Amino acid sequence: MSEAPPRSTLLLVDDVPDNIDILGRIxxxxxxxxxxxxxxxALKIAATPPHPDLILLDVRMPDIDGHEVCRRLKARPETRDIPVIFVTALNETEDEAYGLALGAVDYITKPVSPAIVLARVRTHLALYDQNRELARQIHARTLDLLNTRQQIIHRLGRAAEFRDGETGNHIIRMSHYCRLIGEAVGLDEKVVQTLYHASPMHDIGKIGIRDTVLLKNGPLNEEEWAMMMCHPEIGAEIIGTHSDELLAAAREIALCHHEHWDGSGYPRGLAGEEIPLLARIATIADVFDALLTGRPYKxxxxxxxxxxxxxxxxGSRFDPGLIEPFRRALPRMIRIRERFADSHGKLDDTEAGPHIPI
Structure with a gap:
């Protein structure tokens, strides 16, 4: 036998005990x-989980009137969506427009009618339930779209990896290093996650480099090096220009991760804070992992x-302001290096994400 659904919780707010008793009996x-x-x-109760599903609120109260209570409820993220029904005397109906403008969903006039109270409460609880379910579905769909978008970025990263012909977990480690340095810098969690998911695209532009250059087992000559230096701009062109934060971050990292703090880098010779912060972090993470990874030529x-x-x-290649965060993140970066060492076998990108050789 299935359990009955839980009953909704109502918060009744009134400074007159008789009014509370009447609403309670109904x-x-x-x-x-x-x-x-x-x-x-009322504000304390409403802000404390589990939050009420609906609030019936008297307008005239001695400490804080109902309008101010409603304003404060709607200003708080944890209570702003709770429906508020004002309960007011007949001679206060001129305040209805003001109350509705504050965010109330309805008015009930005193003396209250049991049938009207029950009907209004039932209607607004049903609407509230529908809105919460819609919000849940939108949230779930948004997460699905975010995951799909991240997976597309990861797959493009894998494409660059196979194009290069090298194997390893470079971009897994590099993206984790970016995350750890970003946390040590004190970046907002959302920005840290953007950095973590965008950094695997840093070398996507290598897809556009000729095999004779990209796969050369030895030093590049001047012409070949000039061609290799085009890969940041190729990467930026592949990603394109977007208002989406993740793709915009991926583009700026791809374009600027070879820029140097002193302006001696490429492709644009940016210097100092002209270089986007996320790209400056990615530069340190990328170089650190490259130095720790053996190649046929090094x-x-x-x-x-x-x-x-x-x-x-x-102060020359790297942002001097990032050196101390790098040091703080280093112990955890070393653990990431050990966990995702190339010798551990084939990349498990279902666990750790994609990777691209530098």
Missing amino acids: LSPHYRTRVAPGGER PTWSVEDAVAYIEAGA
């Missing part, structure tokens, strides 16, 4: 009820040597 047989003898108490560096190189580059 509503208690059908709903759970809580009472508040004034505005201050040996694997020790952590100590890689850290020394980055510290020595403060």
Whole structure:
């Protein structure tokens, strides 16, 4: 036998006990009820989980009137969506427009009619339930779209990886390093997540580099190096220009992760804070992992040597303001390196995300 759905909770607010008693007798047989003898108490109850599903609010109260209570409720994220029905005397109906403008959903006049009270409460609870279900569906769909968007970015990252012909977990580690440095900088969590999901696209432009250059096993000549230096702009063109925060971040990281703090980088020779912050973070993360990763043309560096190189580059290649956050993030970065070492086998991108060789 299925359980009955839980009853909705109503908050009855009035400084006159008789008025509370009348509403309680009408509503208690059908709903759970809580009472508040004034505005201050009502605000505390409404803000404390579990929040009421609907509030019946007297207008004239001695401590804080109902209009001010409603204004404060609508100003708080945790209570702004709770429907408020004003309960007012007949001679106060001129305040209806003001109350509705504050966010109330309805008015009930005193002396109250039990049938009207029940009908209004039932209607607005039903609307509230519908709105919450719609919000839940929108939230779920938004998460689905976000996940799809991230997966597309990850798949493009994998495409760049296969184009390069190298294997490894570089972009897994690099994206985690970006996240950890961003947290150490004190970036907002949303920005940190954007950085984490956008950074795998940093080398997507290598898709546009000729095999004879990209796959060359040895130093590049001047012409080949000039071609390789085009990959940030190619990456930016592949990603395109978007109002979407994630794609915009991916574009600026792809375009600017080879810019240097002193202006000696490429492709545009940006300097200092002309370089977007997320790209400056990605530069450190990318170089740190590259130094620790062996390639046919270079040996694997020790952590100590890689850290020394980055510290020595403060003010020239790297943003000097990011060196201390890098140091704070370093112990966790080392654990990420150990967890996603290339020797651990084939990339499990269902667990860790995509990767792109530098």
